[in-house]
Amino acid sequence: MWRFKPASPTAEPIWVKALLIALGLGFVALLVGLPLAAVFSEALSRGWRAYGQALADPQALSAIRLTLLVAAIAVPCNLAFGVAASWAVAKFEFTGKRLLVTLIDLPFSVSPVISGMIYVLLFGAGGALGGWLAEHDIQIVFAVPGLVIATIFVTFPFVARELIPLMEAQGTEEEEAAIMLGASGLRTFCSVTLPNIKWGLLYGVLLCNARAMGEFGAVSVVSGHIRGKTNTIPLHVEILYNEYNFTAAFAVASVLTGLAVVTLLLKSLIEFKFGDELRARQGQKA
Numbered sequence: 001m002w003r004f005k006p007a008s009p010t011a012e013p014i015w016v017k018a019l020l021i022a023l024g025l026g027f028v029a030l031l032v033g034l035p036l037a038a039v040f041s042e043a044l045s046r047g048w049r050a051y052g053q054a055l056a057d058p059q060a061l062s063a064i065r066l067t068l069l070v071a072a073i074a075v076p077c078n079l080a081f082g083v084a085a086s087w088a089v090a091k092f093e094f095t096g097k098r099l100l101v102t103l104i105d106l107p108f109s110v111s112p113v114i115s116g117m118i119y120v121l122l123f124g125a126g127g128a129l130g131g132w133l134a135e136h137d138i139q140i141v142f143a144v145p146g147l148v149i150a151t152i153f154v155t156f157p158f159v160a161r162e163l164i165p166l167m168e169a170q171g172t173e174e175e176e177a178a179i180m181l182g183a184s185g186l187r188t189f190c191s192v193t194l195p196n197i198k199w200g201l202l203y204g205v206l207l208c209n210a211r212a213m214g215e216f217g218a219v220s221v222v223s224g225h226i227r228g229k230t231n232t233i234p235l236h237v238e239i240l241y242n243e244y245n246f247t248a249a250f251a252v253a254s255v256l257t258g259l260a261v262v263t264l265l266l267k268s269l270i271e272f273k274f275g276d277e278l279r280a281r282q283g284q285k286a
Contacts, residue, residue: 162207
């Protein structure tokens with residue numbers, strides 16, 4: 001008796017595979033490779049000396065330092081929140097769990113410009129807390145604290161959203177076994193949970209850091225565009241470009257582009273390591 005044997009999903013003619021690969025590579029080259037080459041080409045159009053002078057400008061250095069400072073504050077905050085939120089969502093049942101998950105996804109559905117506007121209306125001179133802050137000589141909007149708060153808001157889902165499905169897939173068996181053997185909650189987390197999520201955690205931190213350094217909309221609203229004080233790299237690039245100082249604009253943009261390339265390479269490395277470890281764990285369970 002003849003039986004129908006479904007064709008393998010990969011059993012396509014060689015020309016179909018070649019066409020799909022060519023389309024994919026062409027799409028990436030057009031949307032990623034070409035702009036990447038244009039940034040460095042324009043940045044070096046007047047030579048290395050002009051490139052170095054653009055980066056050595058005090059305002060450019062201030063923008064670079066401020067970007068790194070904001071990321072250095074926002075990323076650890078989101079790391080702590082992401083681990084705590086994912087631990088609670090994946091390992092426990094409690095009232096309001098779905099609401100917490102919804103709130104974690106909120107920055108994905110709110111425009112960064114709107115989120116920045118909300119902080120201006122809340123902490124600005126005419127905002128709900130503006131009078132109290134002014135009385136106590138505390139400045140949040142148009143200062144570094146406002147940039148940090150806005151960046152934290154737009155980036156806090158990344159770590160949590162990376163860890164929640166990972167922790168849910170791992171289950172609670174290993175943690176329950178550790179607790180039954182007498183381990184405390186902190187010991188269980190450090191010895192069992194953290195090693196199991198380390199690659200996913202690094203992946204989430206990497207994405208969070210990339211977004212923090214490249215954020216434009218929210219920080220643009222709360223920064224006030226004060227040169228040398230509240231301008232991050234994206235804001236400084238915009239100012240230079242609007243002043244038709246294209247070489248300096250692309251030179252500073254190349255710094256952010258270089259950081260993006262490094263982030264992409266680290267992301268690929270983490271995906272490779274995480275994939276190998278995940279397959280090994282799946283093999284052990286099988």
